[in-house]
Amino acid sequence: MSETVLVGQIEHETNTFSALPTGMTEFADASLHYGDDVIDDLQGTNTAVGGFLRVADEADWDVVPTVAADATPGGTVTADARETLLEAVLEGIEDSDPDGVLLALHGAMVSEAAPDGDGYILERVRRAVGPDVPVMASLDLHANISERMATHADGLFGYDTYPHVDIGDTGETAARAMAATLRGDLDPEVIVERAPLLPPLPELRTETEPMASLLASSADAEGEEVPDVSVFGGFAYADVDHAGFSVVGVADRSVADDARATCRALADEAVDRRGEFDRDYTSVDDAAAEAAAWDDDAPLLLADISDNPGGGSAQDGVVLLRALLDAGVEDAALATIYDPEAVEAAVDAGIGEEVSLALGGRSGENGDPLDVTGRVRLLSDGDYRNQGPMSTGLAVSFGRTALLDVDGIDVLVGSHRQQPYDPEAFRSQGITPERRRVLVLKSTVHYRAGFEPFVGGVREVATPGLCSPDLSAFDYDHVPRPIYPLDEV
Numbered sequence: 464m465s466e467t468v469l470v471g472q473i474e475h476e477t478n479t480f481s482a483l484p485t486g487m488t489e490f491a492d493a494s495l496h497y498g499d500d501v502i503d504d505l506q507g508t509n510t511a512v513g514g515f516l517r518v519a520d521e522a523d524w525d526v527v528p529t530v531a532a533d534a535t536p537g538g539t540v541t542a543d544a545r546e547t548l549l550e551a552v553l554e555g556i557e558d559s560d561p562d563g564v565l566l567a568l569h570g571a572m573v574s575e576a577a578p579d580g581d582g583y584i585l586e587r588v589r590r591a592v593g594p595d596v597p598v599m600a601s602l603d604l605h606a607n608i609s610e611r612m613a614t615h616a617d618g619l620f621g622y623d624t625y626p627h628v629d630i631g632d633t634g635e636t637a638a639r640a641m642a643a644t645l646r647g648d649l650d651p652e653v654i655v656e657r658a659p660l661l662p663p664l665p666e667l668r669t670e671t672e673p674m675a676s677l678l679a680s681s682a683d684a685e686g687e688e689v690p691d692v693s694v695f696g697g698f699a700y701a702d703v704d705h706a707g708f709s710v711v712g713v714a715d716r717s718v719a720d721d722a723r724a725t726c727r728a729l730a731d732e733a734v735d736r737r738g739e740f741d742r743d744y745t746s747v748d749d750a751a752a753e754a755a756a757w758d759d760d761a762p763l764l765l766a767d768i769s770d771n772p773g774g775g776s777a778q779d780g781v782v783l784l785r786a787l788l789d790a791g792v793e794d795a796a797l798a799t800i801y802d803p804e805a806v807e808a809a810v811d812a813g814i815g816e817e818v819s820l821a822l823g824g825r826s827g828e829n830g831d832p833l834d835v836t837g838r839v840r841l842l843s844d845g846d847y848r849n850q851g852p853m854s855t856g857l858a859v860s861f862g863r864t865a866l867l868d869v870d871g872i873d874v875l876v877g878s879h880r881q882q883p884y885d886p887e888a889f890r891s892q893g894i895t896p897e898r899r900r901v902l903v904l905k906s907t908v909h910y911r912a913g914f915e916p917f918v919g920g921v922r923e924v925a926t927p928g929l930c931s932p933d934l935s936a937f938d939y940d941h942v943p944r945p946i947y948p949l950d951e952v
């Protein structure tokens with residue numbers, strides 16, 4: 464008799480410094496599927512649910528698809544959205560009485576009246592299924608792990624890459640551990656070892672040190688009895704009391720002591736090597752000067768690292784665009800400024816017409832709007848499907864989108880906040896990114912997976928915004944102290 468496994472996704476990375484609440488509209492604007500649509504829309508994609516479904520096919524499970532929801536990172540998730548999404552999972556449990564529950568969570572969700580959003584979800588699911596049904600979750604590398612999450616889950620499995628190119632593989636790892644547990648081959652325990660570290664986003668790249676060797680060591684520690692060891696960098700922009708770096712193992716109880724020692728040693732190594740997280744960034748002025756002088760055949764890529772909607776920023780900063788225009792940079796393309804009112808103005812003007820407007824800067828997070836006059840080159844629905852290595856096959860959207868030519872810089876302006884990490888962000892708008900002299904992306908790290916193969920240089924530009932690597936600019940009230948780099952540890 465085949466087992467019944469319930470599948471659900473409730474994902475949000477919450478930047479508690481953002482004033483933009485995340486409600487059902489924000490989930491619907493990004494990715495929201497119910498019931499059989501969960502399978503139809505995510506099967507075959509490089510997503511955690513895609514990974515669950517691959518293993519489900521092999522194991523011949525009866526899959527109960529409930530909900531798959533993932534909003535662009537932003538401010539605190541409303542209680543209404545959290546309960547609406549959770550209710551879909553709890554109803555599925557009630558109706559199907561599953562043998563196991565597989566959830567795709569982020570691990571850095573902060574919700575109204577339940578700051579540990581992921582721990583809250585896991586506890587509610589645990590209460591619904593009872594103590595004997597295994598509950599396992601895939602998590603983002605940027606998860607802030609709480610004791611509550613570990614208490615109510617039988618397995619927590621993090622991505623091993625940033626850019627996150629192994630999301631589907633992580634889903635598979637979680638589902639294989641579920642299959643082993645259901646067969647009686649694994650009696651899993653979750654082990655959490657913390658480190659007093661809060662690295663800003665760019666410093667958690669897994670191709671650079673110290674993450675590269677920490678992840679190599681964690682992979683070496685994995686095997687049949689220890690199906691996963693994850694290095695969670697944490698999410699520095701969620702000001703919660705469980706924020707920060709941790710190493711988490713999923714181990715059979717028979718070897719849990721050894722696995723705990725391994726996790727502890729990795730967490731200690733991260734603390735010892737904390738100075739290696741630090742790095743230098745390019746100033747806005749230096750980036751503009753270099754862009755003006757760039758004469759390589761392959762484009763110069765400027766990453767607007769602090770105004771990344773993928774970390775909860777408003778995506779409406781124009782500081783870098785202003786500097787590029789002042790420096791006379793041409794043959795450039797920028798993705799994407801979030802400004803629905805500017806899109807409206809472009810739609811009213813029409814394709815081929817000139818439009819003058821105050822662009823961006825509406826959130827107040829990152830400077831003033833920029834007065835521009837541009838020609839409307841294209842208007843579209845902003846929909847595209849990722850073709851690059853990250854979240855391959857996933858449908859995403861900038862919402863209604865206008866392409867404005869502003870003095871030789873093609874500026875995409877969108878109506879939904881969406882990180883442009885895949886080259887399809889440009890191609891879907893008729894722009895061939897390989898042929899531009901300068902590319903500007905509202906992204907901190909993820910763009911590297913799709914763009915690095917063809918660009919001539921990358922600069923991490925120190926713009927203002929809610930993903931700034933300068934953590935001293937944020938007022939923290941809740942993160943555990945002392946924590947590096949806010950304090951000496």
Ligand SMILES: [Zn+2]
Pocket residue numbers: 603604605627
């Ligand atoms: Zn992440």
